[in-house]
Each structure stands twice: as structure tokens, then as C-alpha cells.
Amino acid sequence: MADQVQVSEEDILLAKRIISAAERHDIPALKVLLKEGSANVMDPTATTATSPLHAAILSCGEAKDGKEAGDDAYQTVDLLLSNGAIWNDLNKEDETPGCVALRLGQRKIYENIVEAGVRAELLFAKMQALGLGDDDEEEEEEGEEVLEEQPAVKKQKVDEETAQAVTQAVEEEILDDVSKDNKAYLRSQLRYKPGILLDESDNAVMMDWETEIMQRHAETLIPKKGLKVMNVGHGMGIVDTAIQTHEPAEHHIIEGHPQVHQRLREQGWYDKPNVIIHEGRWQDILPKLVEQGVVLDAIYYDTFAEDYAALKEFFSEYVVALLAPDGKFGWYNGLGADRQVCYDVYTKVSEIDLHEAGFDTEWEDIKVPAGLHGSKQWEGTRRPYWTIDLYKLPVNTFVK
Numbered sequence: 001m002a003d004q005v006q007v008s009e010e011d012i013l014l015a016k017r018i019i020s021a022a023e024r025h026d027i028p029a030l031k032v033l034l035k036e037g038s039a040n041v042m043d044p045t046a047t048t049a050t051s052p053l054h055a056a057i058l059s060c061g062e063a064k065d066g067k068e069a070g071d072d073a074y075q076t077v078d079l080l081l082s083n084g085a086i087w088n089d090l091n092k093e094d095e096t097p098g099c100v101a102l103r104l105g106q107r108k109i110y111e112n113i114v115e116a117g118v119r120a121e122l123l124f125a126k127m128q129a130l131g132l133g134d135d136d137e138e139e140e141e142e143g144e145e146v147l148e149e150q151p152a153v154k155k156q157k158v159d160e161e162t163a164q165a166v167t168q169a170v171e172e173e174i175l176d177d178v179s180k181d182n183k184a185y186l187r188s189q190l191r192y193k194p195g196i197l198l199d200e201s202d203n204a205v206m207m208d209w210e211t212e213i214m215q216r217h218a219e220t221l222i223p224k225k226g227l228k229v230m231n232v233g234h235g236m237g238i239v240d241t242a243i244q245t246h247e248p249a250e251h252h253i254i255e256g257h258p259q260v261h262q263r264l265r266e267q268g269w270y271d272k273p274n275v276i277i278h279e280g281r282w283q284d285i286l287p288k289l290v291e292q293g294v295v296l297d298a299i300y301y302d303t304f305a306e307d308y309a310a311l312k313e314f315f316s317e318y319v320v321a322l323l324a325p326d327g328k329f330g331w332y333n334g335l336g337a338d339r340q341v342c343y344d345v346y347t348k349v350s351e352i353d354l355h356e357a358g359f360d361t362e363w364e365d366i367k368v369p370a371g372l373h374g375s376k377q378w379e380g381t382r383r384p385y386w387t388i389d390l391y392k393l394p395v396n397t398f399v400k
């Protein structure tokens, strides 16, 4: 959400003019106004706070009979995006500009926003990697784990008192929600219930509606018997059970949570032939396997309380080192699955990063079970982590 700042009468007037020009798709007026003001202004006096980007899309109305808004609307959106409009800014209705475009059936504008989101996230990640433009860098280093990706929010100068309050809020949120920090999650209490695994903060770590997805992952990664396979993250054991049906020569399981080790023990996984359990975080286990020269035919990754940066580290540092030249790599594609536009952006970002790391990606669409949305399924959980219709299952192989 754009930062709320104290604004003068003059600023409010300028905000109103920018939003109105965006709404009318008046490109010449917008070009002039954007020199004086920001593409992310919000009118604090408006009852339904909306950014210029939201306004430009909302005024297109619903696409009827496949007829979408004209070029002026598309170019207005383009102009705002190229002037720094935030692709995932939220309005008061908790919608991003992409959510609005999708709801109205404005596909061309939606695709434009997805592309902008991909560019913004790639740039943001590059800047973080270079240690640029990140005021929280020191905190992250001291505070062990990086939080989930933050949107490319507008930065503003904050005084020391405000900065302390923000730090405190972040720390409190970590305590309140263990899924925000991988090590905190791994120390927390888990609860196995029928069909669901919950963490201490009532987040659903794994649910059995994902069984078909897990089985398909195993099938797409393991084309024949006798292969060397590794799964990272045991959870409810659904994917490991599916892997077993393909009779691997070696079945490595990396798992970091002590209660999951206990569960593995109770269910006899330690005694299964060819199963090798590595207790610990993959970050600690994998460097040793690389050193030992382990080579695998299939690798699957599905952890919890880790962000996209962790997945990227996983494939660009370790899968490249451990996977056989004709091996296959799969991962649970659930990032941003509570908002279609975020899911689409992260699916594309991962494909680009995977390509850079040397992989081709093929996607298979799987329909999630009907009735998953808003159903009883989520009762007792902190929030639904899945609200969209299609799971995009990735299969990665080395570029030939």
C-alpha cells in the first residue's frame, strides 16, 4: 500500500488532477502533470482511495463481448507504469491494479501489468543482491532470515523514532506468525490433524487437497524405476509416498523440523529400503552432498516459511550442482497463490531466473479441486493460501 503522508492543499489538488487525467486517459495532460507529481499519488480526501493506475483501469469498465478498452487506455497504463506506478499497490478494496483489470476482463492491460510486475521484481531482486536501496539490509543480516518479498514500495525518509516503531512491528509480526521466519518456524510446535498439518500460528503447512498435485510432480520427475531421487520437505509425506511408487534406487529426504522427524520415525520411513533421511535444513545439508559428489536424477523442493529468494538460491546454487545432465527438477509452485496477478508475476519471474541458471521450464496446468475457495477447508487456519483456479506445475531440465 502506498505510504500515507501529510499533504498540503496544493498536493491534494495535484493528486486530484493526476487521478482525473488518468481516469479520462488524457495522455497529454498526464505527461505534464507527472512532471510535477508522482504516478503513485492518492487523494486522501476521496472516500475510495485509488491510485492513478487503479483509476485508469477502473474507468475502462467491463470488457463486453471480448471488446476491450482502446489504445488510449492501454497507453495511459503504460505511461503510468513507465513513470514508476507501483504494479501491486492496493486500494481500499484490497485490489491491486492487476486484480481490477482481471475482474473487468481487460486482458491486454492485465498482461501489461504482469510484465511490469516481472520487471519490477527482477530489478528489486538485483538491487537487493547488490545491497542497493535497501534500508533494512543490516537488520536482515542480524535478524537471520529475510522476510517474504516486499513489494517495490515507495521509499520515504522516516525519522529514527518511526524506524524503531517499524522494526518493533516487524519483530512482533515474526513472533505472531512463525511462517515469516524459517528458523522460527522450524523451532515452533506443529499439529498433525486429519488432512492438514498446521504450524504454531495456525498456518496450514500442508493440506491433503494437494494430493493429486504431489502425485503428478512425482510422475513428471521420475519417468522410470531405479532412479536416484531427492525430496526436500516431508510435511505430510504425500509426495514421498508418491515417489515410493516409482521404486527409486535412492530416495533422499531432507527435513528440518524435529516433529516431522518424529513422524517419519513413527511411520517407519527410516526402515524403508533405499530411503536416506537427512535431518536438518537443506541450507546445511546440501553443501555436504555437493562436496561428496552426489548426483541425482530427480529433485523436488517444497519447503515452508521460505521466500522466493530461498527457492532461487536452491536451484541456482544446488540443483545445478547435484542434478544429472538429463535429470529433472520440480518445485511446489505456490508463491502468490492467494492473488492471481502475483501468481502470474512469480511464475514468469521464476521461469526467467531458471533460464538464467541453465534450465528450460515446461508448465502443466492442473485444476485445483472445485469448491476449494471460501470452503470449510480453511476453517481453523490463519488464512487461505490458495485462492486461484489453476496450479501451474513446473518441470525443469537443463537447457540442451
Ligand SMILES: C[S@@+](CC[C@H](N)C(=O)[O-])C[C@H]1O[C@@H](n2cnc3c(N)ncnc32)[C@H](O)[C@@H]1O
Residues within 6 Å of the ligand: 182, 205, 206, 214, 232, 233, 234, 235, 236, 237, 238, 239, 240, 254, 255, 256, 257, 260, 280, 281, 282, 283, 302, 303, 304, 305, 306
Ligand atoms: C509444505 S511441507 C511439504 C509437503 C510435502 N510436499 C508433502 O507432500 O506432504 C514443507 C516441509 O518442509 C520442511 N521445511 C521447511 N523449511 C525447511 C528447510 N529449510 N530445510 C528442510 N526442510 C524444511 C517443513 O518442516 C515441512 O515438513
